[in-house]
Amino acid sequence: MLDLLLTLAVAASTILSTILMLLPSRYIRPSPPKATSESSGAVDEPKISVQVLVLGDIGRSPRMQYHAMSIAKHGGRVDIIGYKESTPHPGLLNNPLITILPLPPPPRILRSNALPFIVAGPLKVLWQIWSLFHALGYATKPARWLLVQNPPSIPTLFISAVICFLRNTHLIIDWHNYGWTILAGTRGATHPFVTISKYYEAVMGRSAPVASFTVTDAMAKQLRNKPYNVRSPILTLHDRPAAIFQPISGNEARRAFLKCLPETSAQAESIMTGKTRLLVSSTSWTPDEDFNLLLEALCSYSGSAKQQPPILAIITGKGPQKQMYLERIAFLKKESRLQNVSIATAWLSTEDYATLLACADLGVCLHMSSSGVDLPMKVVDMFGAGLPVVGYGNYASWGELVKEGVNGRGFVTSDDLATVLGELFGDVEQKQLAKLRKGAIEEGKRRWDDEWGGVAGRLLGLCE
Numbered sequence: 001m002l003d004l005l006l007t008l009a010v011a012a013s014t015i016l017s018t019i020l021m022l023l024p025s026r027y028i029r030p031s032p033p034k035a036t037s038e039s040s041g042a043v044d045e046p047k048i049s050v051q052v053l054v055l056g057d058i059g060r061s062p063r064m065q066y067h068a069m070s071i072a073k074h075g076g077r078v079d080i081i082g083y084k085e086s087t088p089h090p091g092l093l094n095n096p097l098i099t100i101l102p103l104p105p106p107p108r109i110l111r112s113n114a115l116p117f118i119v120a121g122p123l124k125v126l127w128q129i130w131s132l133f134h135a136l137g138y139a140t141k142p143a144r145w146l147l148v149q150n151p152p153s154i155p156t157l158f159i160s161a162v163i164c165f166l167r168n169t170h171l172i173i174d175w176h177n178y179g180w181t182i183l184a185g186t187r188g189a190t191h192p193f194v195t196i197s198k199y200y201e202a203v204m205g206r207s208a209p210v211a212s213f214t215v216t217d218a219m220a221k222q223l224r225n226k227p228y229n230v231r232s233p234i235l236t237l238h239d240r241p242a243a244i245f246q247p248i249s250g251n252e253a254r255r256a257f258l259k260c261l262p263e264t265s266a267q268a269e270s271i272m273t274g275k276t277r278l279l280v281s282s283t284s285w286t287p288d289e290d291f292n293l294l295l296e297a298l299c300s301y302s303g304s305a306k307q308q309p310p311i312l313a314i315i316t317g318k319g320p321q322k323q324m325y326l327e328r329i330a331f332l333k334k335e336s337r338l339q340n341v342s343i344a345t346a347w348l349s350t351e352d353y354a355t356l357l358a359c360a361d362l363g364v365c366l367h368m369s370s371s372g373v374d375l376p377m378k379v380v381d382m383f384g385a386g387l388p389v390v391g392y393g394n395y396a397s398w399g400e401l402v403k404e405g406v407n408g409r410g411f412v413t414s415d416d417l418a419t420v421l422g423e424l425f426g427d428v429e430q431k432q433l434a435k436l437r438k439g440a441i442e443e444g445k446r447r448w449d450d451e452w453g454g455v456a457g458r459l460l461g462l463c464e
């Protein structure tokens with residue numbers, strides 16, 4: 001009997017020791033040094049170390065890329081972890097303080113619609129759990145901070161909390177929106193997954209982070225109340241334009257760019273003289289943006305009895321519903337409902353995307369906000385480029401971003417949008433657009449760096 005007990009004790013202690021040895025290493029102050037520059041043999045140590053996590057395409061996650069660049073700019077070491085599907089922001093590449101760690105994408109069968117959601121969903125989550133755990137726990141050095149984008153929240157928030165516990169890391173959740181409201185948009189508000197997801201997000205939000213950032217004041221206020229009841233500090237960090245978004249420097253620069261860009265080259269002169277109006281919208285082609293609103297408005301504009309200037313509409317971005325809308329556009333063209341309107345879609349380099357916004361006459365935003373308290377980054381890009389915006393504005397936080405008649409206009413229905421387009425583009429002297437442009441330039445003056453330093457920089461101990 002004693003022999004058996006002894007054998008069991010040895011086995012249990014061996015298993016426990018093995019588990020302990022296999023656990024991810026822990027963060028110990030100061031952060032592990034990494035050489036950044038060597039002058040007279042001295043090695044600069046990064047001030048802090050941060051894992052920046054987004055369970056999405058890094059290149060299409062502007063806010064998380066800006067976080068990474070800001071941390072590095074202030075001397076912090078960053079591992080940015082996410083999918084690498086498109087080219088990341090140039091500021092991330094070749095930066096000695098920033099390492100990009102790509103997550104392996106789930107197998108093709110889980111990404112296609114071959115399996116029902118009830119099977120593919122959990123399998124995809126299992127895949128993500130393992131890849132996240134490996135990336136955060138083993139493929140990267142221990143860090144003082146983990147800054148995680150929410151949503152997606154499953155399984156990101158849970159894995160982040162476990163990793164922070166194991167590695168002695170402080171967790172910050174960067175709330176861009178809520179996962180459960182997005183899920184409700186596709187599955188319906190009463191779907192059991194939506195309820196589970198809501199309470200999971202509330203529990204994780206309440207228990208896991210040492211602090212949270214939100215994109216609006218309205219969201220911060222919600223998080224302090226039921227069902228979230230977050231008690232750790234919540235700091236609003238409004239999206240602001242990055243330095244790459246600037247108003248165009250003059251007519252010659254505008255003409256040169258419009259002539260070079262394949263989507264605008266044929267109509268460059270006509271846009272320059274104001275005969276054709278250049279409208280730009282950007283999107284991730286997700287179900288929370290109803291492009292039918294824009295298409296219907298363009299059809300009404302096109303069918304108007306009034307003589308109105310032709311429109312060239314360029315929609316930029318990548319995403320799941322793109323093909324569906326391309327088919328819809330082809331149908332409307334075939335039906336001759338887009339007479340004086342041309343529509344092109346594109347995915348541009350970050351530089352070209354920024355310059356196109358600066359060269360356009362009007363930006364359109366169809367972001368509908370599943371939660372009512374997030375805000376579209378694209379409008380911020382547009383203001384940075386000095387571009388006035390017309391956007392869907394029927395949600396609580398819209399007024400935190402766009403001032404009606406000062407830097408943009410809001411709409412609710414496609415008829416409203418058609419009316420606004422008629423008013424702005426039908427104004428031969430372009431006085432209204434000029435006024436809005438002035439407001440957009442003014443709004444775009446406060447930049448990401450100014451906003452970030454006072455909120456995130458201070459929390460991380462990088463700025464005064």
Ligand SMILES: Nc1nc2c(ncn2[C@@H]2O[C@H](COP(=O)(O)OP(=O)(O)O[C@H]3O[C@H](CO)[C@@H](O)[C@H](O)[C@@H]3O)[C@@H](O)[C@H]2O)c(=O)[nH]1
Nearest residue numbers: 063176282283284316317347348350353374375376377378
């Ligand atoms: N390089 C490049 N980027 C593009 C292009 N077109 C769009 N983008 C990028 O895609 C973004 C728009 O993507 P959305 O997914 O439509 O984002 P959003 O609605 O404007 O805002 C998102 O981020 C916010 C936080 O920053 C969230 O609050 C919001 O819920 C949403 O997730 C733009 O800001 C821009 O960075 C392109 O042709 N080229």
